[in-house]
Amino acid sequence: MRSLAKGDALLYDLLMPGDGQLLLPAGTVLDDDYIFKILKMGVWEEALRCVDPDYDLHKRLEAAAARRKDPLFDYALFQEARLVMLKIEECAKAWARRDPVFEFRDGRILRQPIKELVHNILARIRTRNVVDYIDLRVHDVYDFAHPINVCTMSMAMGVALDWGEEDLLLVGVGGLLADIGMFMVPPAVRHKPGRLEVEEEREVRAHVVRGYELLKEFGWLKAASLMAMYHHHERMDGSGYPRGVKGSNISEQARLVMVADVYDAMISDVPYRRRNESGLAHRMITNLAGTQFDATAAAALGKAVGPYPLSSKVQVTGGQECMVILVEPSSLYKPVVQIGEEIIDLAGDPRGRRIVQNIVTRRFYRQKLTLACEYMVETGNRLDGTVLDLSLNGMCIRGRGVRVSAGNAIEVIFILPGTANTARIKGKVVWAKPDTTGAMLFGVATTEMHATNHDQLLKLIMSSMPTGVDS
Ligand SMILES: [Fe+2]
Numbered sequence: 001m002r003s004l005a006k007g008d009a010l011l012y013d014l015l016m017p018g019d020g021q022l023l024l025p026a027g028t029v030l031d032d033d034y035i036f037k038i039l040k041m042g043v044w045e046e047a048l049r050c051v052d053p054d055y056d057l058h059k060r061l062e063a064a065a066a067r068r069k070d071p072l073f074d075y076a077l078f079q080e081a082r083l084v085m086l087k088i089e090e091c092a093k094a095w096a097r098r099d100p101v102f103e104f105r106d107g108r109i110l111r112q113p114i115k116e117l118v119h120n121i122l123a124r125i126r127t128r129n130v131v132d133y134i135d136l137r138v139h140d141v142y143d144f145a146h147p148i149n150v151c152t153m154s155m156a157m158g159v160a161l162d163w164g165e166e167d168l169l170l171v172g173v174g175g176l177l178a179d180i181g182m183f184m185v186p187p188a189v190r191h192k193p194g195r196l197e198v199e200e201e202r203e204v205r206a207h208v209v210r211g212y213e214l215l216k217e218f219g220w221l222k223a224a225s226l227m228a229m230y231h232h233h234e235r236m237d238g239s240g241y242p243r244g245v246k247g248s249n250i251s252e253q254a255r256l257v258m259v260a261d262v263y264d265a266m267i268s269d270v271p272y273r274r275r276n277e278s279g280l281a282h283r284m285i286t287n288l289a290g291t292q293f294d295a296t297a298a299a300a301l302g303k304a305v306g307p308y309p310l311s312s313k314v315q316v317t318g319g320q321e322c323m324v325i326l327v328e329p330s331s332l333y334k335p336v337v338q339i340g341e342e343i344i345d346l347a348g349d350p351r352g353r354r355i356v357q358n359i360v361t362r363r364f365y366r367q368k369l370t371l372a373c374e375y376m377v378e379t380g381n382r383l384d385g386t387v388l389d390l391s392l393n394g395m396c397i398r399g400r401g402v403r404v405s406a407g408n409a410i411e412v413i414f415i416l417p418g419t420a421n422t423a424r425i426k427g428k429v430v431w432a433k434p435d436t437t438g439a440m441l442f443g444v445a446t447t448e449m450h451a452t453n454h455d456q457l458l459k460l461i462m463s464s465m466p467t468g469v470d471s
Contacts (some may be wrong), residue, residue, distance in 0.1 A: 003048075004035055010050040014038075026050070032272040052446055057326075061343070064326045068311045072124050072152070073138050079446075082393055084110075084117045084427065085144040086447060088176075092183035092465030095214050118151060118172035120167075125156050136310035140393060141430070141445075142188075142268055143182065146261075151176035153260035153305050154228075154253075156245060160303035161296065171253040171316070173221065174228025178257055183212025193271045208233055210244050228253035232261050235292040237300070259285060259301050260294075278358045282307040306332045313359040316346070321359065367460065373397065373414035377404055377429075387414060392457060394427065394445045404432045404442045411443065416456050423450050423457060 014024040023043065024034065030051075031245045039138035049055045051372040063367045073081070081267065086109060093099075111421060119246035125136070136156050137149045158168045184209055189200045196204065201362060215221050238246030240258075250258075266281035276284075282302070289298035308314055308324045314337065315321050325343070326336035334346035334354065346353060375397060385399035397412065404410075408429040416423050425446055432442035449457070 004030060004038065004044070005049060006031055006035065008051045010047070011053060014043065014047055014050050015043075017043065022375040029155060045377060057336075057345070059073075061326050064310060067128060068325070072128070072136055073339070074124075074209060077124060079121055079150045079393070080117055082139065082140065082144060082445060084113045084176075085147060086114060086445065088147075088180055089143070091181045092214060095217070096210070097343075107214070108220065110218065111220045113347050114173060114176065115169075118155075118169055118176060121148075121152050122155050122159075122168055124173060125152070129282050134291065134313055136305055137264065140448035142270060146264055146268065147176050147179055150178055150257060150260045152255045153264065154303075156299035156304035157256045157260065157297065159298045167224070167253070168223040169230055170222055171256055172227040173251050175257045175260060177211070177215060177221075177225070178232040178261060179207060180214060180230045181209070184214075185209050191271045195272070198274070200224075205233070205241055224251060224253050228257045229250045230254075230256045234258065236294050237291050239292060240276070250294075255297040256300065259293050259297045260305075263301060265303070279307040279355060282332070288304055302332055303455030304328070306335075306373045308333070308335050308355060308358060314355045315357050315359060316344075316353045316355055367391070371414050371417070373412050375399060375410055375412045377410050385412075387412070388441075390457075390460070392446070394430070394443060395425075396441065396443050398435065398439050398441055400439050404429055404440050406431055410444055416460060418460075421456060424448075 005010050010024055010026050010028045010030070010218075011084055013026050014028075015021065018024055020285050021040070028034065030038075030047075030175055038044055050128050052058065091107060091110060104132060136152045137146050138152075138335070140148075151172050155168050155172040158171050163171075181415065182204075185203055189196065189203050192200065207228065211224070215226055215229060218283075228301040230242075230252060231250050233252055234240035234245050234254065236247055236250060236255070238244050263281060263285055264277045266284065267278045269275045285293060285301060289295040304320065306327050308327065310324055310327060313321055314324060316337065320339050322337040322339040323345070324335045325338045326337070328347070331347040334428050336343060336345045336347075338344070344353065346355065367390050369387065369390060371390070373385050373387045374382045375385050385397045387395050387397055395412065400449045406429055410429055412423075414423055417422070426443040426448035427446045430443045430445045435441045
């Protein structure tokens with residue numbers, strides 16, 4: 001941002017703050033003497049405003065730039081969220097198959113990690129002004145990312161509505177667990193790319209009741225969280241399920257969770273459709289405010305999670321890609337963006353450019369590589385394989401001669417290139433399939449990583465990323 005300099009001309013009258021007394025008239029050209037007096041009288045900022053018509057905008061841009069560097073989900077919080085989701089998934093699946101290993105206490109064990117996670121996410125939301133529209137979402141496998149996003153967005157909406165701490169945590173827990181029942185829906189139905197048959201649709205819808213029964217079994221969830229979960233597919237006009245309840249019978253918490261749930265689902269890629277453009281999804285929710293959605297909850301979405309969050313990338317008419325650098329509450333759909341050195345306030349762009357679409361970027365990077373590794377499935381022998389694709393939350397491996405299937409515990413060991421250090425990563429196989437050469441390809445979700453590997457691994461992953469973005 002600029003400073004006062006000799007030779008600057010005042011574009012407006014410089015007035016004394018408070019009493020409005022005229023200090024220097026518009027047109028005055030500053031010299032050293034004037035600058036010294038301005039400093040002495042403590043009207044430096046006022047003088048800057050008179051010299052630079054965009055002073056306030058520049059100040060807001062500067063403040064926004066400082067906030068942009070600080071993502072809501074840092075790596076540690078992301079990993080914590082991911083591990084909690086893995087535990088929730090395991091618990092739900094064990095419950096669904098009436099696993100004798102599953103005991104009542106499994107739900108109790110989840111209490112502490114869930115409460116801590118929700119608490120930590122809320123603490124991070126509070127470190128910033130929520131209406132700053134920082135991207136609150138994480139990008140991961142949808143089954144994991146969606147609950148974390150619903151939890152985060154519901155709490156951010158609650159913060160925007162000035163809710164108290166206790167209510168925020170209740171809505172956070174309800175949001176995180178809203179779709180716990182989805183883990184009990186067979187994967188073939190849950191991940192089916194096409195339209196669902198009537199029976200399949202019934203199975204999907206049953207996730208609400210089945211999840212509700214499981215959560216009741218946990219024995220520690222407060223009624224408000226439980227009802228936020230149970231009513232997340234209800235609608236204010238009674239058009240939802242499972243009960244078709246409406247209006248005042250739907251709790252405040254559930255009203256936020258249902259908006260966060262729909263919004264996140266709309267802007268995510270899911271097996272049966274591509275994601276919607278985020279501005280369009282926002283407008284669709286706004287259009288349903290007062291009918292399907294509670295008007296206050298829909299407005300809270302705009303206050304807490306704008307369609308084009310700070311730091312997000314968008315494409316404007318003409319095909320140029322730019323970064324959102326400032327969002328004003330009054331112009332959610334027309335933020336200030338930057339293309340190279342050029343700063344464009346879309347709300348007042350003389351060329352009338354507008355956003356055509358948002359570009360999804362992932363904060364947790366992925367690198368394609370060919371790295372010799374050794375791996376051990378369950379408690380079997382060490383085998384040779386190749387790491388083909390690596391991120392901080394998982395990897396893809398090609399291996400030979402052993403059956404690997406989803407759910408297997410796995411340990412992977414490899415040398416970090418450029419160092420003499422070994423990375424030892426424990427994880428869980430999330431998918432496995434044979435490739436055309438007869439080798440096995442499988443995906444591993446990280447569950448445990450040696451702490452000293454984090455930075456080195458991140459360096460490796462980022463080392464040959466030309467743009468730092470994986471889309
Ligand atoms: Fe759901």
